[in-house]
Amino acid sequence: AQKVTQAQTEISVVEKEDVTLDCVYETRDTTYYLFWYKQPPSGELVFLIRRNSFDEQNEISGRYSWNFQKSTSSFNFTITASQVVDSAVYFCALWHGGATNKLIFGTGTLLAVQP
Amino acid sequence: ETGVTQTPRHLVMGMTNKKSLKCEQHLGHNAMYWYKQSAKKPLELMFVYSLEERVENNSVPSRFSPECPNSSHLFLHLHTLQPEDSALYLCASSQGRTGGHGYTFGSGTRLTVV
Numbered sequence: 001a002q003k004v005t006q007a008q009t010e011i012s013v014v015e016k017e018d019v020t021l022d023c024v025y026e027t028r029d030t031t032y033y034l035f036w037y038k039q040p041p042s043g044e045l046v047f048l049i050r051r052n053s054f055d056e057q058n059e060i061s062g063r064y065s066w067n068f069q070k071s072t073s074s075f076n077f078t079i080t081a082s083q084v085v086d087s088a089v090y091f092c093a094l095w096h097g098g099a100t101n102k103l104i105f106g107t108g109t110l111l112a113v114q115p
Numbered sequence: 116e117t118g119v120t121q122t123p124r125h126l127v128m129g130m131t132n133k134k135s136l137k138c139e140q141h142l143g144h145n146a147m148y149w150y151k152q153s154a155k156k157p158l159e160l161m162f163v164y165s166l167e168e169r170v171e172n173n174s175v176p177s178r179f180s181p182e183c184p185n186s187s188h189l190f191l192h193l194h195t196l197q198p199e200d201s202a203l204y205l206c207a208s209s210q211g212r213t214g215g216h217g218y219t220f221g222s223g224t225r226l227t228v229v
Binding site: 004009033035037042043044045046047050091102103104105106107108 | 124155156157158160163171203205207217218219220221222223225
């Protein structure tokens with residue numbers, strides 16, 4: 001079965017701290033995509049990153065970095081030097097093709113960055 | 116306008132009312148989706164439209180009725196809802212249904228059923 005688990009329901013940090021959001025996925029497909037989305041209080045899910053299953057290179061974009069490890073089926077997201085504007089719910093998602101062909105989301109992690 | 120626009124942003128309706136949620140995308144995408152987001156639950160995919168044809172209906176009660184008159188517009192018609200239907204309803208679009216492109220989401224409609 002395909003599944004995305006975000007075990008951290010809520011995380012609270014103080015500004016400038018680094019924080020890692022965990023994501024563990026399950027799939028039998030060899031071809032799949034992993035995503036992270038940010039949902040600020042306004043409600044819109046904002047796309048952050050897409051990774052395909054054949055590319056395990058880690059990626060860094062400014063203060064954001066992602067660690068994709070197929071051996072542990074994890075796709076973790078780290079924010080360095082967090083800021084108050086990073087406060088949001090973050091969703092990890094898995095897309096797989098075949099008969100299902102849909103984007104499956106985890107339950108999300110609420111990140112609160114305190115000033 | 117750009118992106119995916121949803122109206123209204125907030126809606127309060129009684130259980131006997133009939134209302135519609137509207138979604139419009141200006142991205143030239145050919146697939147559109149309705150998701151339901153309830154507190155402490157994963158986003159639930161409700162309906163998928165591809166090239167204006169409904170290709171997926173995930174056991175959604177008949178009190179929710181989608182409509183896709185063209186590739187830019189998607190509606191969700193609501194009637195005789197229950198209080199447990201209160202949630203954030205999100206619309207999304209994508210170019211094709213292959214996952215590589217990801218989805219673009221609207222800001223959602225916060226629905227409260229009283």
